[in-house]
Amino acid sequence: MRVDTQDYLSLFLNDTPLIDTRAPVEFARGAFPDAVNLPLMTDDERAAVGTCYKEHGQQAAMALGHQLVNGETKTQRINAWLEHARQHPTGYLYCFRGGLRSQICQQWLHDAGLDYPRVEGGYKAMRQFLLSCLEQICLDQKILILAGHTGSAKTDLLLEVPDAVDLEGIANHRGSAFGRRADGQPSQIDFENRLIIAMxxxxxxxxxxxxxxxxxxxxxxxxxxxxxxxxxxAKAPLIQLQSDLEARTEHSYINYILRKSAEWQQHAGDEQGFELFIEDLRDSLFRVRKRLGGEQYTFISEQMEHAIQAHRAGDNTEHRVWIRSLLRDYYDPMYDYQGRKHHERVVFKGNATAVKEFLAALQN
Incomplete structure (x- = not known):
């Protein structure tokens, strides 16, 4: 028989399946990558029990909880836990603090014929463990920063590094003002949890x-x-990935036009997805209008509108024109300005082949 655990490190390193018995609203604020939300109580039931606890104490709250989760409702929830537990026999369950909710779930599973361990300390202890790990990693771990002009395919190169920590992938965003993705981003807490686990x-x-x-x-x-x-x-050594304007224009065109339009259309259908993609482009350019300045914003906006009309007619290649202008006149000067302030941190610079060779040597 497996016993309850406080070995949070093993849970995260081994991608251990987890049953999160908290209410859906709690799960939505933040959870762990390998957790599924199979709550003991719905949001409304939890709110009612919480109010009862404040007004009448623990015993009354527990009685109300058992009254709300009873009969067929109780059977359905137990069956959901049983199904997941049998599909994932190495997993664990938890609630917020490892207290009453997870104990009740564990007891009901036992009564149904299945012993399933829980995580002592619950979500709160696991979350605090991760935050402490991040502090320690930042103290102990040697970190290198892969830098380079916008469009230089830094993410593509990074993903060739074993167990790469892909910040943009974890955030589900491509990083720039144009980096929004059709399926949205994780909550801040989900992002932090996934990031620390990857580290x-x-x-x-x-x-x-x-x-x-x-x-x-x-x-x-x-x-x-x-x-x-x-x-x-901000203090770590820098590796500068070098790439010329044409290569960066092409990479950005593939990422922000071909791939992005396909993502929107997959998300919302061909016609609506295309319109959402166009709206996304316009909104993204509008967000950087102040930094561009009025004249430059108008110029690039007109190039973009021309490309959009050509795209509607079946030619998406005109997007390269405004992308090249934006890289050359906005992103490159901004990057060069920042680069001059941090030139003393640069430990290596070169094209993709040279940078990959440099990184491979560090891993050996």
Missing amino acids: LKHQYRHPGKPMVLEDESRLIGRCALPHVLRETM
């Missing part, structure tokens, strides 16, 4: 080896890098 896996699978992270601003879309990580990254 833990790299640290334990590649002890003593540097961790390479892509150069990012504080925000990746609406996901904010944890402050301690952002401070660490």
Whole structure:
């Protein structure tokens, strides 16, 4: 018989299946990558029990909980736990603090003929464990930052590194003002949990080896890098990936036109998806209008509108024109300005082949 656990590290390193018995609203605020929400109580039931607890105490609240989750409702929830537990015999269940809710679920499963262990301390203890791990990683782990002009295919190169920590992939965003993805982003807490778990896996699978992270601003879309990580990254050595304007234009065209339009159309259907894609492009350019300045914004906006009309007529290649202008006149000067402030941190620079060779040597 497996016993309850406080070995949070093993849970995360091994992608252990987890049953999260918290209410859906709690799960939506933040959860773990390998957790499925099979709640003991719905949001309304939890709210009613919470109010009863404040007004009448624990015993009355427990009585109300058993009254609300009874009969067929109770049977359905037990059956959901049983099905998941039998499909994932190495898993665990948890609630917020490892208290009454997970104990009740565990007891009801036992009464149904299945012993299933729970995580002691629950979600709160696991979350605190991850935050402590992040602090320690930032102190102990050698971190390198992969930098380069917008469009230089940093993410593609990074993904060739074993157990890469892909910040943009975890945030489900391509990083720039145009980086929004059709299926949205995780919550801030989900982003942090996934990020720290990825960093833990790299640290334990590649002890003593540097961790390479892509150069990012504080925000990746609406996901904010944890402050301690952002401070660490701001001081870490830089590797500069060099790529010429035409190559970067082509990469951006593939990413932000071909792939992005396909994502929107897959998400919302061909016609509506195409219109959402066009709206996304316009909104993204509008968000950087102040930094562009009125004259430059108007110029690039007109290029974009011309490309949109050509795209509607079946030719999507005209997008390269406004992409080239935006890279040359907006992103490149901004990157060059920032680069001059941090030139002393650069430990290597070169094209994709040279950078891959440099990184491979570090991993050996």
